[in-house]
Amino acid sequence: MNGTRMFQSAPAVLVASVALCLPVLAPDFMLFEFSIAVSYGIAILGLNLLLGFSGQICLAQGALFGIGAYTTAIFNVNFGMDPIVTLPFAAIVTSLIGVLIGLPALRLQGLQLAIVTFGVASAFPQLLLKMDSITGGVTGLAIDQPMAPRWFPGSQELWLYGLSLICAAASVFMLSRLLRGDTGRLLRALRDNPLVAESLGVNLTKGRLAAFAASSALAGLGGGLFCILNGFISPQSFLPMKSIDILIGGIVGGITSMAGAFIGAVFIVFVPGWTTAINPALGGLIYGLCLIAMMMVARQGIAGLPIGRGLQALKHLFNKKGLSRVSGAVPGQLGGE
Amino acid sequence: MAVVAPAAEEGSPVLSVENVDVRFGGIQALKGVSLYVRMGEICGLIGPNGAGKTTLFNCVTRLSTVTAGTIRLHGQTIETLPPRQIIRMGIARTFQNLGIYAGMTVLENVMLGAHHLSGGRFVDALMRPRRSRQREQEIEHRCRDILADLSLEDVADVAAGSLPYATQKRMEIARALASRPTLLLLDEPAGGLTHGEVTEFGALVSRVREAYGVTVVLIEHHMGLVMSLCDRVEVFHLGQNLASGRPEEVRANPAVIDAYLGRSR
Numbered sequence: 001m002n003g004t005r006m007f008q009s010a011p012a013v014l015v016a017s018v019a020l021c022l023p024v025l026a027p028d029f030m031l032f033e034f035s036i037a038v039s040y041g042i043a044i045l046g047l048n049l050l051l052g053f054s055g056q057i058c059l060a061q062g063a064l065f066g067i068g069a070y071t072t073a074i075f076n077v078n079f080g081m082d083p084i085v086t087l088p089f090a091a092i093v094t095s096l097i098g099v100l101i102g103l104p105a106l107r108l109q110g111l112q113l114a115i116v117t118f119g120v121a122s123a124f125p126q127l128l129l130k131m132d133s134i135t136g137g138v139t140g141l142a143i144d145q146p147m148a149p150r151w152f153p154g155s156q157e158l159w160l161y162g163l164s165l166i167c168a169a170a171s172v173f174m175l176s177r178l179l180r181g182d183t184g185r186l187l188r189a190l191r192d193n194p195l196v197a198e199s200l201g202v203n204l205t206k207g208r209l210a211a212f213a214a215s216s217a218l219a220g221l222g223g224g225l226f227c228i229l230n231g232f233i234s235p236q237s238f239l240p241m242k243s244i245d246i247l248i249g250g251i252v253g254g255i256t257s258m259a260g261a262f263i264g265a266v267f268i269v270f271v272p273g274w275t276t277a278i279n280p281a282l283g284g285l286i287y288g289l290c291l292i293a294m295m296m297v298a299r300q301g302i303a304g305l306p307i308g309r310g311l312q313a314l315k316h317l318f319n320k321k322g323l324s325r326v327s328g329a330v331p332g333q334l335g336g337e
Numbered sequence: 338m339a340v341v342a343p344a345a346e347e348g349s350p351v352l353s354v355e356n357v358d359v360r361f362g363g364i365q366a367l368k369g370v371s372l373y374v375r376m377g378e379i380c381g382l383i384g385p386n387g388a389g390k391t392t393l394f395n396c397v398t399r400l401s402t403v404t405a406g407t408i409r410l411h412g413q414t415i416e417t418l419p420p421r422q423i424i425r426m427g428i429a430r431t432f433q434n435l436g437i438y439a440g441m442t443v444l445e446n447v448m449l450g451a452h453h454l455s456g457g458r459f460v461d462a463l464m465r466p467r468r469s470r471q472r473e474q475e476i477e478h479r480c481r482d483i484l485a486d487l488s489l490e491d492v493a494d495v496a497a498g499s500l501p502y503a504t505q506k507r508m509e510i511a512r513a514l515a516s517r518p519t520l521l522l523l524d525e526p527a528g529g530l531t532h533g534e535v536t537e538f539g540a541l542v543s544r545v546r547e548a549y550g551v552t553v554v555l556i557e558h559h560m561g562l563v564m565s566l567c568d569r570v571e572v573f574h575l576g577q578n579l580a581s582g583r584p585e586e587v588r589a590n591p592a593v594i595d596a597y598l599g600r601s602r
Contacts (some may be wrong), residue, residue: 010556018549092593174463177462177466178459178463178471179461181469181470181473182448182455182456182457182458182462182469182472182473182476183450183456183458183459184450185441185452185455185456186447186449186456186457187450187459188438188440188441189438189441189449189452192438192440192441193436193438195400195436196432196436196438197449198420198421198425199398199400199420199423199424199430199436200421200449200450200452200453200512200516201421201422201423201424201425201452201453201456202421202452202456202457203457204421205422206459207457208456210459213459214459233465269387276535326344
């Protein structure tokens with residue numbers, strides 16, 4: 001079991017070490033792009049909880065991301081709040097709106113819910129344009145970007161990257177509190193078999209809405225961070241396609257893996273650029289093929305890839321050495337995916 | 338056949354089902370069914386397939402809704418409660434085709450049984466992690482005791498889906514016990530078990546009744562198990578009560594022989 005746990009935490013350790021080493025390895029403009037990826041990663045983290053653990057699909061994650069971004073911008077522009085201080089508010093406001101979006105989920109599941117939430121994502125940019133008195137309409141909103149304090153030795157990009165990592169760490173920390181223990185079990189229970197869950201006393205309504213609330217809070221926090229990183233937002237940043245991108249990031253990274261959320265975020269931020277760099281005319285085609293190949297090779301997402309391989313290698317090792325104590329005592333112990 | 342409510346000196350009824358009708362569209366699944374289960378007894382429900390035994394369980398656990406009639410637990414009507422309240426009332430059940438979570442470990446499955454005691458507190462999980470962890474440890478401790486009691490401690494951390502069928506059934510009982518029930522409903526607990534496993538299972542159920550002070554109602558087709566284990570047997574046929582009594586009485590009842598047991602016995 002300890003062996004299995006070790007392999008499960010391998011991607012997390014890898015992602016965390018890469019994140020911490022990046023400032024040394026990457027130039028400042030890359031650091032900025034990685035910061036953006038982290039902000040998406042936080043929104044994907046929310047989708048992990050919602051889709052991966054509670055089994056509800058939400059194609060409005062990009063709109064919720066936008067609501068977080070606009071909350072930060074409006075609080076800063078209208079009330080002069082420090083953008084960093086607005087982040088908790090971005091999470092809370094988005095969470096409340098997320099619960100409203102989640103209400104139909106109590107009756108609709110699966111494909112119907114996908115369409116309803118995508119409807120929200122489609123309406124969102126138009127809504128921003130209509131509410132131009134507070135959102136600034138087409139011109140968008142520019143915020144006062146938080147500057148690196150004087151004592152900070154690095155660049156402005158490094159400062160913002162550090163801020164992103166702190167937000168990400170806080171998100172992972174809070175999410176892992178929700179996913180362990182009873183709350184995590186009840187989410188998986190209502191995902192895998194709602195009928196049995198209900199007969200075990202699980203409050204399906206509360207569980208589903210809590211998942212929406214937490215997922216949206218993360219989307220809002222990611223959005224708020226995105227706004228700070230860019231210093232400027234407009235409806236153009238929150239088109240319906242953003243929600244699909246976030247879903248792709250979640251699935252490509254591995255929908256039940258926290259490390260996978262950030263791997264997926266890096267994927268959706270960098271890979272479209274790389275494929276265009278390979279051939280400017282065929283960028284979309286190569287990206288599409290990439291996605292198809294990805295799902296053929298790594299069905300459980302990138303984060304699931306090394307685990308599966310690692311476990312198989314482990315099994316082979318034990319079988320070769322004949323350590324029946326481990327593999328024989330409890331059949332199927334290592335058999336899980 | 339009329340079912341007479343048990344006299345007071347025979348022990349108070351834990352569960353009383355009175356004149357329950359269930360209709361699914363045009364199909365009448367239960368017609369005026371009654372059942373009285375006394376404190377501490379093991380009551381067997383038998384009858385041919387389609388007799389409405391599982392439907393009755395579903396009514397008691399509120400997965401099906403009664404069209405008419407009342408269901409009382411310790412005198413309190415429960416037929417209109419939301420399904421998730423039933424386990425809080427002290428009724429735990431197992432499912433005919435297993436209601437286990439294959440992807441979770443045995444321990445996790447069993448701990449889900451204790452969910453209703455203190456679970457589902459998202460805000461506490463976020464804001465008061467120490468308290469949640471403490472609660473989690475208490476539940477884990479109690480569930481591990483139950484696992485040890487049912488000789489499942491060796492597989493506590495194994496995915497439930499990878500276990501043999503008999504072990505999964507035992508785990509489902511462990512999960513039911515984790516909910517601190519007063520009434521245990523077992524739906525075909527011996528179905529699909531080998532001969533040796535059935536005997537073992539009978540011993541387990543009667544031990545569980547003593548150790549956990551539960552009243553048991555079980556649906557079972559394995560007549561050997563029913564006859565040796567049950568204090569009382571209730572026979573259903575075509576959605577109605579057919580007969581009721583001690584196992585040997587029921588076995589000798591000509592109506593039961595015609596409808597269910599067959600002449601050769």
